[in-house]
Amino acid sequence: MSNDVMVLGGGIAGIQTSLDLAEMGIQVHLVETLPCIGGKMAQLDKTFPTNDCAI
Amino acid sequence: MTYSHLEEVSGEVGAFQLKVRKKARYVNEDLCTGCGACVEKCPTTVEDAFNIGLGERKAIYKYFPQGIPSTHCIDAENCRQLGQGKKCGICAKVCQAGAVDYEQQDQLVDLEVGAIVLATGYDVFDPSVIPEYGYGRIDNVVTAIEFERLLSASGPTHGHLDRPSELALRVEIAALDKDLKKFNRQIDKLEEKHGKKTAEFVKEFKAGQAGEDGDFERWASLAEKAAVAEEKLAPLNKKEAAAHTAKKLAFIQCVGSRDFRFNRFCSSYCCMHSVKEAMIAHEHDNETTSSIFCMDLRAVGRGFEEYKLRGGNSANIQYIRGRVAEITEDEAHNPIVWYESTTTRKVEHETFDMVVLATACVPSAGTPKLAELMGLDLDENGFFKTDSLIPLDTSRPGIFVCGCAQGPMDIPESVAQASSAAARAAEVVFTAPKAAAGGGK
Numbered sequence: 094m095s096n097d098v099m100v101l102g103g104g105i106a107g108i109q110t111s112l113d114l115a116e117m118g119i120q121v122h123l124v125e126t127l128p129c130i131g132g133k134m135a136q137l138d139k140t141f142p143t144n145d146c147a148i
Numbered sequence: 149m150t151y152s153h154l155e156e157v158s159g160e161v162g163a164f165q166l167k168v169r170k171k172a173r174y175v176n177e178d179l180c181t182g183c184g185a186c187v188e189k190c191p192t193t194v195e196d197a198f199n200i201g202l203g204e205r206k207a208i209y210k211y212f213p214q215g216i217p218s219t220h221c222i223d224a225e226n227c228r229q230l231g232q233g234k235k236c237g238i239c240a241k242v243c244q245a246g247a248v249d250y251e252q253q254d255q256l257v258d259l260e261v262g263a264i265v266l267a268t269g270y271d272v273f274d275p276s277v278i279p280e281y282g283y284g285r286i287d288n289v290v291t292a293i294e295f296e297r298l299l300s301a302s303g304p305t306h307g308h309l310d311r312p313s314e315l316a317l318r319v320e321i322a323a324l325d326k327d328l329k330k331f332n333r334q335i336d337k338l339e340e341k342h343g344k345k346t347a348e349f350v351k352e353f354k355a356g357q358a359g360e361d362g363d364f365e366r367w368a369s370l371a372e373k374a375a376v377a378e379e380k381l382a383p384l385n386k387k388e389a390a391a392h393t394a395k396k397l398a399f400i401q402c403v404g405s406r407d408f409r410f411n412r413f414c415s416s417y418c419c420m421h422s423v424k425e426a427m428i429a430h431e432h433d434n435e436t437t438s439s440i441f442c443m444d445l446r447a448v449g450r451g452f453e454e455y456k457l458r459g460g461n462s463a464n465i466q467y468i469r470g471r472v473a474e475i476t477e478d479e480a481h482n483p484i485v486w487y488e489s490t491t492t493r494k495v496e497h498e499t500f501d502m503v504v505l506a507t508a509c510v511p512s513a514g515t516p517k518l519a520e521l522m523g524l525d526l527d528e529n530g531f532f533k534t535d536s537l538i539p540l541d542t543s544r545p546g547i548f549v550c551g552c553a554q555g556p557m558d559i560p561e562s563v564a565q566a567s568s569a570a571a572r573a574a575e576v577v578f579t580a581p582k583a584a585a586g587g588g589k
Contacts, residue, residue, distance in 0.1 A: 095162070096262055096578075098264070099154075099259060099263075099264045100267055101264065102269055102551075103267075104269045107265070107551070109563050109567060110265045110570045113567050117570070119574060122261065123149065124153065124168055125150045125152065126152065126153045126514075127150065127151065127211055128150055128151045128215070129150060131211075131215060133270070135198075135212055136296060136297065137296055137300075138301070139428055140559055141421065142424075142455035143451075144431075
């Protein structure tokens with residue numbers, strides 16, 4: 094039995110899941126194939142509908 | 149764990165045994181300070197995947213400037229020392245922290261977890277399979293994500309809307325310039341050695357009066373090469389001087405989605421993505437005008453309709469209802485869009501500076517392999533299969549899916565699903581021991 098969770102993929106969805114789980118006190122293993130987390134959203138300049146910066 | 153991938157999964161809900169391969173970065177994560185001295189000195193340049201090939205990076209690199217972790221990483225395949233077996237070692241020499249380690253090996257990490265959340269995202273549809281849009285053939289037809297990088301202040305053009313055809317032109321000019329400088333340096337040396345100007349020498353050489361010297365053949369050929377390069381450069385420089393940033397943009401919706409030949413589904417975020425890109429382009433330069441060609445513009449979401457109208461009212465965006473049939477190109481590399489306007493019921497055409505294809509969201513390339521590894525079902529579109537009443541549960545208990553791995557969605561929806569998946573995973577983890585005590589599996 095283990096109380097850890099693995100999150101596969103370090104894009105916006107993976108990061109959000111990991112943060113939420115960590116806040117609940119759960120040990121998270123976030124696995125990402127690229128050298129940095131951020132995923133597709135990091136490639137975006139601004140986001141709709143507020144034109145906020147994506148990073 | 150970044151730069152890692154999952155290799156094996158076994159066990160069941162509450163106790164999954166995993167094997168994760170942590171790939172060698174060849175840079176010690178504990179020592180690297182991310183200063184970037186190694187990047188400055190690295191002699192190898194390769195295409196930058198983060199900028200979708202529009203920019204360049206070195207063989208030792210950080211994936212993107214603000215990337216986390218800030219540890220650099222060596223791309224072994226392109227590295228002179230690691231991949232090509234040459235003597236280099238420059239990065240190790242300049243690294244003050246002593247973090248570069250060419251001997252680093254992949255590590256296999258064993259984990260045991262109670263639940264798994266898949267957030268493997270999506271891939272951008274490759275529009276080069278649609279021949280009529282000319283992607284890959286016409287320089288100034290780009291995908292939405294490429295356009296995003298061009299617009300970005302941290303992108304390859306620092307946020308100026310330089311057209312790809314002009315970027316290619318600049319690369320060509322730079323290469324010719326480099327050659328010309330090399331020829332001129334050698335010519336200068338020869339001029340100094342023989343105390344003669346090249347023009348004078350060439351005249352004598354052609355007339356056969358130059359006499360005999362080991363250098364003369366080379367000198368003549370260099371002079372000729374330099375002349376050819378100069379001749380080639382002149383028209384290119386003229387073209388470059390006349391170049392301007394893209395001011396008239398066309399956005400084409402549903403490229404690869406809602407198309408029976410490729411994907412039947414709607415990729416959901418592309419309509420708003422195009423409106424946003426058109427608005428940002430207008431913010432950069434208020435002379436920019438945009439036409440968005442769509443079957444219907446789907447602004448479904450909080451504040452989206454208002455955003456769309458704001459684009460039309462204050463960002464010079466024109467929404468044209470009609471599907472684009474073909475894109476052709478004129479001599480100045482301007483794309484010409486041929487379409488049937490369903491409002492006027494006529495086939496029309498218009499010339500633009502640049503065309504942006506709103507490409508579909510397709511399952512990421514690794515999805516089928518991952519599904520096989522984990523024993524999960526995929527839906528008819530190739531995303532992870534879920535039930536519409538329990539939208540985050542995959543076909544295997546204890547494994548949840550969120551974001552674009554489940555189907556196309558925008559950022560707010562991905563974030564909402566992510567939080568929801570976290571709650572589902574927490575439920576499993578917190579209740580698992582109880583379930584076991586109650587005699588359940």
